[in-house]
Amino acid sequence: MSPLIPIAAPSPNFNDRKSPIRFIVLHYTGMETGAAALERMRDPDAEVAAHYMIEENGDVYALVDEDKRAWHAGVSSWMGETDINSASIGIEIVNGGHDFGLPEFPDVQIEAVIALVRDVMRRHLLAPRDVIGHSDIAPGRKDDPGEKFPWRHLAEAGCAVWPDLQHADSGGVEGQLRRIGYNPDAEHAAVIRAFQQRFRPDRCDGVLDRETTKLISALAVMS
Numbered sequence: 001m002s003p004l005i006p007i008a009a010p011s012p013n014f015n016d017r018k019s020p021i022r023f024i025v026l027h028y029t030g031m032e033t034g035a036a037a038l039e040r041m042r043d044p045d046a047e048v049a050a051h052y053m054i055e056e057n058g059d060v061y062a063l064v065d066e067d068k069r070a071w072h073a074g075v076s077s078w079m080g081e082t083d084i085n086s087a088s089i090g091i092e093i094v095n096g097g098h099d100f101g102l103p104e105f106p107d108v109q110i111e112a113v114i115a116l117v118r119d120v121m122r123r124h125l126l127a128p129r130d131v132i133g134h135s136d137i138a139p140g141r142k143d144d145p146g147e148k149f150p151w152r153h154l155a156e157a158g159c160a161v162w163p164d165l166q167h168a169d170s171g172g173v174e175g176q177l178r179r180i181g182y183n184p185d186a187e188h189a190a191v192i193r194a195f196q197q198r199f200r201p202d203r204c205d206g207v208l209d210r211e212t213t214k215l216i217s218a219l220a221v222m223s
Contacts, residue, residue, distance in 0.1 A: 004115050006052065006062035011042045013049035014068040021066070021124045022081065023088040024117055025073055027134045028144040029053070030097035037094060038063075047071060050090035058112035066120075076137035077183035084137055089120050093145055102146055110150055117159040129181075129223065131160045135197050136181065140190030147201035163199060163218035173213060176220035 027050065029037035034055045041049040041063055050072040053061040064070040072090030081087050093113060096103055117131055131154065134142040155162035169176055178184045182191050189206035196204040199215050 004060060004112075004119055006060040009038060009042065009053075009061040009063055011049040011063040011070075012044045013041065013047055014064045014070050017067065017069045018083060018086040019081075021087060021089060021126070022130060023078060023084065024120055024126060024131045025084065025088045025090050025134060025137065026113070026117075026131065026145050026149070027072060027090065027092045028095035028097045028146055028149070029092050030095070030099055030144060032096060032100060034094035037092060041092070050092040052090075052116060053092040053094065054109055054112050054116065055094050056106050056109050058106075058108040060112055060116055066123075073134070073137060075141065076134075077186070078132060078137045079181045089124070091116060091120075093149075095145070097146060098143055102148055104148060105150065110153060114154060114157045114159050117154070118157075121159065128155065128158055129161050132181070133194075133198055135194045137183075139182065139186050139194035143197065147197045147204055149198075151198050161219065161222060163215045164222065165214060165218050167221045168214070168217040169220040170217075171220065173208065173216055176216050179220045179223045180216070181223070 031037040038053060038061060040046045049063050049070050051064045051066055051070045066089055069085050070090050071085055073084035076084040078084060095105060134144045151160050152162050154160040177191060192208050193204050193206035196212060200212055
């Protein structure tokens with residue numbers, strides 16, 4: 001694979017980091033086109049931007065230098081960290097999201113996501129468990145990158161985690177979710193739904209059924 005060379009598209013929507021980089025946060029743009037999303041993230045009045053944006057054709061745009069704090073996460077929490085903007089690299093993936101019918105992610109786009117995530121992981125010494133979704137850090141407030149995002153494919157590429165049902169944790173569900181990284185103060189059904197969107201996408205109803213409980217237990221033992 002040729003070296004990843006992002007297209008420069010500087011955004012003014014950043015400030016200084018207050019903590020080291022601990023996570024990679026994946027989003028969908030939730031807009032009709034990539035051009036519209038890029039325009040918004042470069043608009044100083046919008047006060048929003050990620051470090052990178054990946055188009056449907058696999059083109060990667062660089063908006064904010066990685067040593068700066070891009071404004072992509074909003075009110076959020078993961079592993080006890082509440083200033084996620086300071087502690088993460090944000091990657092926006094062009095996709096209309098739930099407001100535009102939640103289209104499929106093209107294969108070429110996902111391969112570009114994997115290449116970029118691998119590159120960021122390598123340079124910042126991050127592990128697969130450090131790659132998370134916007135819905136993970138803001139359950140009930142955000143749904144991206146959505147239940148059609150191929151998290152399992154990323155896990156197989158070493159760029160995310162996936163539960164191994166051969167293993168299980170014996171603790172209670174609340175403690176298991178906290179160990180995985182979810183905010184213990186968030187609304188319970190919203191956290192369960194966020195977990196399901198990522199790890200049981202065929203049924204995202206916020207109900208703690210037997211299958212969801214098994215998946216939570218299996219992932220907790222890996223955390």
